[in-house]
Amino acid sequence: MLLPFFTWCEATWLGQLVRDSLWLFPVIEAVHLLGLCLLGGALLVVDLRLLGLGLRQQPIAVVARGARPWLVGSVVLMLATGTLLFLSEAVKCYHNPSFWVKITTLPVALVFTFAVRQRLAARDTFRTGWRSRLLATASLALWFTVAAAGRWIGFSS
Amino acid sequence: MTILSALEWLAHTPWSVALHESQYVWPFTESIHVLTLTLFVGSAVMLDLRLLGLALRDVPVSELTGRLLPWTRAGFAVMVATGVMLFYATPVTYYQSIFFRIKVVLLVVAGVNVFVFHTRTHQSVSAWDRDARPPRAARVAAIVSLVSWAGVVVSGRLIAYNWFSCDIQPQPAFINWVSSCVVGPP
Numbered sequence: 001m002l003l004p005f006f007t008w009c010e011a012t013w014l015g016q017l018v019r020d021s022l023w024l025f026p027v028i029e030a031v032h033l034l035g036l037c038l039l040g041g042a043l044l045v046v047d048l049r050l051l052g053l054g055l056r057q058q059p060i061a062v063v064a065r066g067a068r069p070w071l072v073g074s075v076v077l078m079l080a081t082g083t084l085l086f087l088s089e090a091v092k093c094y095h096n097p098s099f100w101v102k103i104t105t106l107p108v109a110l111v112f113t114f115a116v117r118q119r120l121a122a123r124d125t126f127r128t129g130w131r132s133r134l135l136a137t138a139s140l141a142l143w144f145t146v147a148a149a150g151r152w153i154g155f156s157s
Numbered sequence: 158m159t160i161l162s163a164l165e166w167l168a169h170t171p172w173s174v175a176l177h178e179s180q181y182v183w184p185f186t187e188s189i190h191v192l193t194l195t196l197f198v199g200s201a202v203m204l205d206l207r208l209l210g211l212a213l214r215d216v217p218v219s220e221l222t223g224r225l226l227p228w229t230r231a232g233f234a235v236m237v238a239t240g241v242m243l244f245y246a247t248p249v250t251y252y253q254s255i256f257f258r259i260k261v262v263l264l265v266v267a268g269v270n271v272f273v274f275h276t277r278t279h280q281s282v283s284a285w286d287r288d289a290r291p292p293r294a295a296r297v298a299a300i301v302s303l304v305s306w307a308g309v310v311v312s313g314r315l316i317a318y319n320w321f322s323c324d325i326q327p328q329p330a331f332i333n334w335v336s337s338c339v340v341g342p343p
Contacts, residue, residue: 022320026318030311033310036195037194037198037306037310039199040194040195040196042203044195044196044199045225048228055213055225057220057224062215066212066213070206144192151188151191152184152188155188
């Protein structure tokens with residue numbers, strides 16, 4: 001049902017540009033990977049804090065506020081480079097189970113991070129109760145699934 | 158015995174062949190190697206950005222080096238363990254890969270920078286712990302760190318592309334020289 005849309009994606013000007021270039025895909029892929037490092041750092045520093053680990057001498061809100069611009073920036077970078085990679089091989093992605101795991105978990109992770117986690121991480125407290133630990137565990141599990149499935153796109157076919 | 162012949166011997170050891178030909182162990186190892194970047198490079202980048210006054214400005218630098226660096230070190234240990242496994246799976250390919258060689262050089266640069274930062278720059282951290290913008294030496298260390306680790310990640314990713322592979326000839330003489338390719342008579 002969605003296949004015509006994926007075929008259209010692959011036929012877009014941008015999709016063709018990336019696909020027809022020898023080095024564009026690898027370079028965008030490398031930038032996507034740099035974005036992963038940044039996103040991982042910005043997420044982990046806050047999730048560790050919510051677990052009562054890492055920077056635990058700071059209030060949760062201070063850590064979350066300090067990491068937030070880089071969280072937002074890395075998500076934008078990941079979405080931009082990810083879209084380019086997807087457009088260049090959309091039909092291949094359509095037939096790839098890992099892609100579907102990633103693309104369905106990603107919106108959940110995004111909504112969870114910017115709606116649910118955001119609210120709890122904004123509290124100006126040092127206390128990490130079961131709620132913040134649960135939140136951090138869910139955050140780590142969701143993003144781990146997105147990243148692992150993303151890596152596995154290249155292995156499964 | 159040359160390095161090449163030693164690595165050719167290594168490539169024929171049973172465990173190397175098993176890793177190389179495995180359906181799941183190799184991709185799992187590779188995935189752990191990539192995903193641990195978030196822990197290792199991710200946490201190092203947060204410290205670098207703090208040293209540049211670009212992130213976590215309200216957090217003292219010593220708290221990052223004291224409480225975040227253990228996570229960086231743990232990540233590094235996983236990176237090395239999985240990296241050694243990946244190298245062991247196809248040692249000759251890595252040895253003759255120009256991107257792997259670039260990666261090794263950048264690893265040395267990054268390592269020297271870590272050493273200099275911790276043995277010299279960081280010694281005086283109590284004097285600038287809460288500064289939103291730490292002193293010049295710390296900012297320089299942060300920039301060298303960001304650039305060298307980013308280079309390690311990018312060149313590591315590009316190892317997978319065989320544009321300059323010794324097996325695909327002819328290559329420019331410079332590439333064959335840099336990659337130590339053994340080129341037979343045409």
